[in-house]
Amino acid sequence: MIPDNAGYYHAAYAAAAVIFGSYLAILWRRARAVRSRLPESRLR
Amino acid sequence: MTVARTMDTSNRVDAPARPEAIAAPAPFDWLLGLAIVALLGTAVRAIWFTPIEATQGAAQKILYVHASSAFVALYIAFALMALSSGVYLWLRDERADLLAESAAEVGLVFTSVVLVTGPIWGKEIWGTWWTWDARLTATLFLWFLIIVYLVLRSAVDDRAMRARYCAVLALMSAVLVPFIHLSVYMFRTLHPQPILLKPSAPSLPNEMLLTFLLAFGAMSLFCIALIRARFRIAVAQNALDEQDGAA
Numbered sequence: 441m442i443p444d445n446a447g448y449y450h451a452a453y454a455a456a457a458v459i460f461g462s463y464l465a466i467l468w469r470r471a472r473a474v475r476s477r478l479p480e481s482r483l484r
Numbered sequence: 485m486t487v488a489r490t491m492d493t494s495n496r497v498d499a500p501a502r503p504e505a506i507a508a509p510a511p512f513d514w515l516l517g518l519a520i521v522a523l524l525g526t527a528v529r530a531i532w533f534t535p536i537e538a539t540q541g542a543a544q545k546i547l548y549v550h551a552s553s554a555f556v557a558l559y560i561a562f563a564l565m566a567l568s569s570g571v572y573l574w575l576r577d578e579r580a581d582l583l584a585e586s587a588a589e590v591g592l593v594f595t596s597v598v599l600v601t602g603p604i605w606g607k608e609i610w611g612t613w614w615t616w617d618a619r620l621t622a623t624l625f626l627w628f629l630i631i632v633y634l635v636l637r638s639a640v641d642d643r644a645m646r647a648r649y650c651a652v653l654a655l656m657s658a659v660l661v662p663f664i665h666l667s668v669y670m671f672r673t674l675h676p677q678p679i680l681l682k683p684s685a686p687s688l689p690n691e692m693l694l695t696f697l698l699a700f701g702a703m704s705l706f707c708i709a710l711i712r713a714r715f716r717i718a719v720a721q722n723a724l725d726e727q728d729g730a731a
Contacts, residue, residue, distance in 0.1 A: 443541035448608045452601040453527065454544040456553070459600065460523075460706075463593045467713055471509035474720045478496075478508050 485686075504592040506723045509716045519709040522702035526695070536697040548695055551679065552703040553597040558661050560707050561591030562626075566658030569651035581647035582722060584654055585637060586714035590707060592630045599627060610674055618671040622664045629657040 512587050530548045537544035569585035571577065602620070603613040614620065633653050640646035668677050679696070686693050 442536055442538055443543075445608050446542040448543040449545040451723075452604040453531070453549060454708050455600045455604070456549045456597045459593060461595050463590075463710070467710070467717065468621075470717050470721075471511075471713070474717055474724065475508050475511070475723050478506055478720070 488693065506720050506727075507716065508714065508720055513709065513713050515705075516709040516713055519702065519706040523706055526698045526702040529698060530533040530695050535689075535691055537692070540609055543605055543608040546601050547679075548699040550598060550605060551696070552699040553594045553601070555700060556707040557591045557594035557598060558664060560704060561587045561594060561711065562630075562648055562658055562661055564711065565591060566655050566661075569658075570650045572647055573655075576644075578643070578647065578722065579719065581651065581720040583711075583715055585634075585653065586711050586718055588630050588633055588654060590629065590710045593710070594703075594707060595623065595627045595630065598623060601619035606674075614682065615674050617673040617675060618667040619664060619673055619675040622660055622667055626657060626660045629653070629660070633657065635660045 488591060494582070526548070526565055530545055534545065536542050536547075565584045565587040568580045572580035572584060577614055607613050636653060637646060640649060665678075667673060668675055679688055680700075686696075688696060
């Protein structure tokens with residue numbers, strides 16, 4: 441009989457999504473901070 | 485009569501230097517978008533279209549995120565970190581140092597996923613969250629070393645000195661990568677043997693193997709996209725700091 445343990449993989453996938461999502465948010469904030477420091481004349 | 489012009493410019497007032505144009509990180513990164521779509525597609529396939537393994541049950545599906553994150557962290561992110569650090573020590577090119585920093589940070593994120601998803605699988609299959617076996621301990625040690633690397637970067641103000649120290653630490657940390665790979669052969673360990681990166685044929689049925697390979701591909705693309713995005717931010721930040729310092 442196949443064990444009923446789907447909760448473990450749901451937890452693992454959710455944890456991975458939280459870690460990746462948090463890092464994406466950090467990168468997005470950093471990119472926004474860099475863009476705000478750049479005046480239009482210095483953009484390439 | 486011609487008068488020779490002198491090149492003496494000691495009394496000349498220089499016009500302020502025009503700041504160099506800086507490539508700003510784009511608000512939307514197409515490669516990152518593509519990688520996220522690939523990851524979501526792979527997750528859909530793993531959750532709904534891949535059969536459940538008979539002995540481990542649905543918990544076996546943790547493998548698709550755990551093993552692919554480990555592969556990407558060790559053989560893409562940390563390998564690139566070590567390669568860039570070596571290039572920095574050789575050529576003293578600041579871009580190599582920034583690439584090493586970006587790869588280390590992204591590698592830390594993937595290793596965190598490995599260290600969180602592994603114990604969730606272990607609790608169900610081994611009956612324990614953690615065991616101090618060679619592979620787990622070495623991976624945790626590498627995770628700490630990368631944190632030390634990133635803390636060191638923010639602790640040293642002199643850029644050349646920081647880059648040199650960090651390059652050496654990165655190269656020393658990367659020595660753990662082959663050790664982690666071989667640890668399951670060298671020591672008696674609870675951790676399963678490799679499924680894919682081994683001399684014999686992969687030990688998975690075709691449907692699961694395809695999901696596994698798709699997960700590897702999507703994670704690799706995601707890792708490369710993250711390193712690229714992080715590197716662009718680092719280059720722009722570095723150029724801004726340089727110009728602000730020179731002003």
